[in-house]
Amino acid sequence: MSEFLRAYLTVAVFAGAAGLLVALMLGAGWLIRPSRPTAQKSIAYESGVDPVGPGFGQSQVRYYIFALLFVLFDVEAVFIFPWALRLESYGLFGLVEMGIFIVILALGLVYAWRKGVLRWV
Amino acid sequence: MAAQNLVFAVLAVVAVLAALRVVTTRNVVHAALYLVAVLGSVGALYVLLAAEFLAAVQVLIYIGAIVVLFLFGIMLTRPTLGRESGLDNDQRWLAGITGLFLFGVLSYVLVEAFGDERLPRLEGLDREALTAERGTGAVGDAIFSTYLVPFEVVSVLLLAALVGAIVLARRE
Numbered sequence A: 001m002s003e004f005l006r007a008y009l010t011v012a013v014f015a016g017a018a019g020l021l022v023a024l025m026l027g028a029g030w031l032i033r034p035s036r037p038t039a040q041k042s043i044a045y046e047s048g049v050d051p052v053g054p055g056f057g058q059s060q061v062r063y064y065i066f067a068l069l070f071v072l073f074d075v076e077a078v079f080i081f082p083w084a085l086r087l088e089s090y091g092l093f094g095l096v097e098m099g100i101f102i103v104i105l106a107l108g109l110v111y112a113w114r115k116g117v118l119r120w121v
Numbered sequence B: 001m002a003a004q005n006l007v008f009a010v011l012a013v014v015a016v017l018a019a020l021r022v023v024t025t026r027n028v029v030h031a032a033l034y035l036v037a038v039l040g041s042v043g044a045l046y047v048l049l050a051a052e053f054l055a056a057v058q059v060l061i062y063i064g065a066i067v068v069l070f071l072f073g074i075m076l077t078r079p080t081l082g083r084e085s086g087l088d089n090d091q092r093w094l095a096g097i098t099g100l101f102l103f104g105v106l107s108y109v110l111v112e113a114f115g116d117e118r119l120p121r122l123e124g125l126d127r128e129a130l131t132a133e134r135g136t137g138a139v140g141d142a143i144f145s146t147y148l149v150p151f152e153v154v155s156v157l158l159l160a161a162l163v164g165a166i167v168l169a170r171r172e
Helices: A005-034 A063-086 A087-114 B002-024 B028-048 B051-079 B094-114 B127-134 B135-141 B148-169
Strands: none
Touching: A063 A087, A063 B051, A063 B135, A063 B148, A087 B148, B002 B028, B028 B051, B051 B135, B127 B135
16 A cells, blocks of 8 residues: 555544444444433424424525535635645746636626625525 | 555445435435435545545535535425425436446446556655645646636636526526
């Protein structure tokens, strides 16, 4: 196994240990606790206000723009990573190119701002 | 090499089982969450191929953003959530044949184009040199030389997508 993959073995062991810990704790709780379910216990807010209707409400299309803005700047971040790694060898040229890229995307943010879709009403 | 093959087998089985659940589950939200398992396994496969940058992109873009867009789309368009009947389409046998055909074509193209390629030996390369010369650094070099114009065009495309979404979603 190469040095590269051995470094990721640490990640795998860590993830495995985390999963095992959760399984152990939930499993121990499941073994020890008594189970006597009643209709009262299983409502969303026990001893609270009785829920009315289904739990699902259709969300508004306005929130879709927040998700799309997130995708936009996620993609921007992805392009910045390899650029930042090799910035020294690209020099001023790389700086200008990335500047154009970021400014064009920032125009989208300015447009969204001016149109008032960023307000969380 | 044996350990790598074992990890590949586990990840591949997880990806295929989760992919089957994506198309067989009756709950659309569960399908989206199974898709996270598929994409996560594929991302881990990228790490196994020493393509760390691609794995990070997979997690950031596909799991982080695309699945969120899917969930938003489901929440916007469905009147209710939960188990649904009648998700099967009448043309599923035709779709199955088309899928098999596509699988055949893609496999043939892959073997024909990359059948003789060998993975680079990673032993003996130190960690930083690997990232700078083979991995993320190589991606950066390609973006800022051969693919410079597509890189700038991507920003315009993203801007168009955002403006389009705002125009569609806003009530004038």
